[in-house]
Amino acid sequence: QKEVEQDPGPLSVPEGAIVSLNCTYSNSAFQYFMWYRQYSRKGPELLMYTYSSGNKEDGRFTAQVDKSSKYISLFIRDSQPSDSATYLCAMSVDGGFKTIFGAGTRLFVKA
Amino acid sequence: EPEVTQTPSHQVTQMGQEVILRCVPISNHLYFYWYRQILGQKVEFLVSFYNNEISEKSEIFDDQFSVERPDGSNFTLKIRSTKLEDSAMYFCASRAGGGNQPQHFGDGTRLSIL
Numbered sequence: 001q002k003e004v005e006q007d008p009g010p011l012s013v014p015e016g017a018i019v020s021l022n023c024t025y026s027n028s029a030f031q032y033f034m035w036y037r038q039y040s041r042k043g044p045e046l047l048m049y050t051y052s053s054g055n056k057e058d059g060r061f062t063a064q065v066d067k068s069s070k071y072i073s074l075f076i077r078d079s080q081p082s083d084s085a086t087y088l089c090a091m092s093v094d095g096g097f098k099t100i101f102g103a104g105t106r107l108f109v110k111a
Numbered sequence: 112e113p114e115v116t117q118t119p120s121h122q123v124t125q126m127g128q129e130v131i132l133r134c135v136p137i138s139n140h141l142y143f144y145w146y147r148q149i150l151g152q153k154v155e156f157l158v159s160f161y162n163n164e165i166s167e168k169s170e171i172f173d174d175q176f177s178v179e180r181p182d183g184s185n186f187t188l189k190i191r192s193t194k195l196e197d198s199a200m201y202f203c204a205s206r207a208g209g210g211n212q213p214q215h216f217g218d219g220t221r222l223s224i225l
Contacts, residue, residue, distance in 0.1 A: 032211075036216075041200075042218050042219070044202070046216075049213040051211055088153075088154065090154075097159045097166055098167050098169070099144075099156060099214060101153050102153065103152075103153045
């Protein structure tokens with residue numbers, strides 16, 4: 001079983017839709033959970049950073065962590081064509097060292 | 112906003128040659144990282160560096176790889192004898208000290224081995 005599983009998509013939605021992106025993981029020691037956005041030929045750009053379980057909201061983005069189910073989600077409200085990118089979930093045990101990434105989900109938002 | 116910068120953006124090297132990838136982390140950050148992303152695959156951890164020493168490395172980071180912080184601003188990744196399978200994007204990241212701080216990434220160096 002992979003440490004972090006993420007559906008690679010692609011996921012295609014119309015402009016204005018609510019997007020739901022998800023990852024599951026197997027290592028119960030993970031405590032720090034991140035979502036990064038990556039445009040083609042660019043580095044990962046941090047979107048959300050959460051510690052342990054719960055919800056975190058930032059503008060149109062909401063991150064959810066359910067440690068009991070080993071499941072994390074990113075919701076994008078009122079999606080825009082500029083949101084078209086690859087979304088990477090990532091997680092680490094102690095926040096300071098190794099971060100494990102999911103495979104990334106390619107998102108297309110159609111105008 | 113401060114950012115991690117990487118040079119060069121694209122490096123082409125003959126197989127067997129040594130290559131050095133350079134990174135300037137965010138200035139007050141204390142933790143430094145290298146990751147690799149082979150085309151079409153996921154981002155993979157290579158190594159983390161703190162207090163002038165390697166704190167953790169993956170099985171990918173074998174004896175042909177080394178890292179160095181030669182001065183107060185640069186952080187380098189050296190690949191001693193490149194192989195075709197080293198072709199990838201290499202990302203540098205840095206993180207501030209203290210708990211609960213995320214890693215910030217540069218835009219990467221695309222390494223092409225011929």
